[in-house]
Amino acid sequence: MTLLISVFAAIIATIVWYKNAPKDDWKVGTLALMYWGASLMWMCDAIFEYAELKEEFFQPAVADMINDSFLGLTVVALGLIIWLVVLLVKDPKGVLRAKFLAKKN
Amino acid sequence: MACFIIPATEAIVTTIAAKVLAKKEKDSAIHYDGSSEVVEKSRFSKKLGWLNNMLWGGSALLALEHVWHGEVVPWFPFLTNAADAADRAEMFHEMATVGVSMAALVTVTWAIMVLVSSRLEKRAAKMEEAAVPVSDKK
Numbered sequence: 001m002t003l004l005i006s007v008f009a010a011i012i013a014t015i016v017w018y019k020n021a022p023k024d025d026w027k028v029g030t031l032a033l034m035y036w037g038a039s040l041m042w043m044c045d046a047i048f049e050y051a052e053l054k055e056e057f058f059q060p061a062v063a064d065m066i067n068d069s070f071l072g073l074t075v076v077a078l079g080l081i082i083w084l085v086v087l088l089v090k091d092p093k094g095v096l097r098a099k100f101l102a103k104k105n
Numbered sequence: 106m107a108c109f110i111i112p113a114t115e116a117i118v119t120t121i122a123a124k125v126l127a128k129k130e131k132d133s134a135i136h137y138d139g140s141s142e143v144v145e146k147s148r149f150s151k152k153l154g155w156l157n158n159m160l161w162g163g164s165a166l167l168a169l170e171h172v173w174h175g176e177v178v179p180w181f182p183f184l185t186n187a188a189d190a191a192d193r194a195e196m197f198h199e200m201a202t203v204g205v206s207m208a209a210l211v212t213v214t215w216a217i218m219v220l221v222s223s224r225l226e227k228r229a230a231k232m233e234e235a236a237v238p239v240s241d242k243k
Contacts, residue, residue, distance in 0.1 A: 002170065033155055034162020040214055041112060041163045041207040048203050071173050075166045082165060 001065055003042040005072030009079065010035035025092050031083040038075065106176055106186050106196045109167035111204030112211060116160035123153040152222065156215040163211060 013032035017024065050057045060068070091097055127150045171177040176185055186192035 006166070030158050030162075033158035034166070036214075037112075037159030037161075037163030037211055038166035039163075040159070040211050041109070041167050044207045044210050045108070045203060048206070071170060074173070075169055078169050079162065079166060082162065 001060075001068035002072040002075060003039065003046055005069065006035055006039045006042060006075055009076045010039050027083065027087050027090065027092060030086055031079060034079050034082065035076075038079070106199045107171070107184050108199055108204035108207060109164045109171060111200055112160050112167075112208045113164035115208045115212070116157060116164055119153060119160060120157050123150055123157055126150045126153060148226070149219075152215075152219050155218060156212065159211050159215060160208070163207070167207075 010032060013028055013035055017028040017032050020026070020028065046057075088096060130150050168177060177183060178185055182188060184196065186196040
């Protein structure tokens with residue numbers, strides 16, 4: 001479930017990035033790459049898990065699925081928080097810079 | 106267990122490499138401003154940024170998963186499996202197999218992205234060159 005949720009987050013972020021490309025004022029490209037990186041890593045983890053569990057891998061317990069879903073949503077939220085911090089630090093539209101400079105002046 | 110440490114370590118190396126490369130490109134841009142070589146190099150430092158984003162993002166989100174499962178704790182030795190010798194061996198084995206595979210998969214994906222984008226750029230440059238009128242070429 002965590003892998004699925006992160007893959008969907010990566011796809012949505014990529015679509016949003018593509019819609020605005022080549023402009024990337026919102027740094028959505030960074031968010032998409034972060035989610036793709038995590039998705040690839042979880043895919044690798046899933047392959048190793050499948051090699052160990054075989055058919056059991058596709059029959060998870062309901063409690064595990066719910067727990068994994070919460071984890072997936074938490075992962076998406078953390079990704080968004082990291083993206084927001086990157087966006088505010090890099091400030092590509094110069095909003096914060098303009099605000100602070102205006103205050104100083 | 107601690108598989109995210111391998112991509113995170115790679116991320117540290119690639120971030121340093123990107124910084125050094127960006128600085129070199131800046132220096133060479135002063136000497137060879139306007140040449141196509143500089144444009145190509147600056148593009149590569151940007152492309153290395155894609156790998157950094159994938160590795161840092163992936164490692165951070167995987168680290169959260171490890172905290173969620175109680176494998177990473179805020180006290181020494183920070184990894185629950187690092188306390189016991191048998192668990193430590195298992196953890197190192199997982200890092201050597203799953204961790205290295207994760208880093209390799211992300212790097213291979215990035216290499217494919219770089220190859221595809223380089224080809225697209227070359228094709229676009231050729232098309233642009235072909236579109237320039239003969240009088241302008243002189």
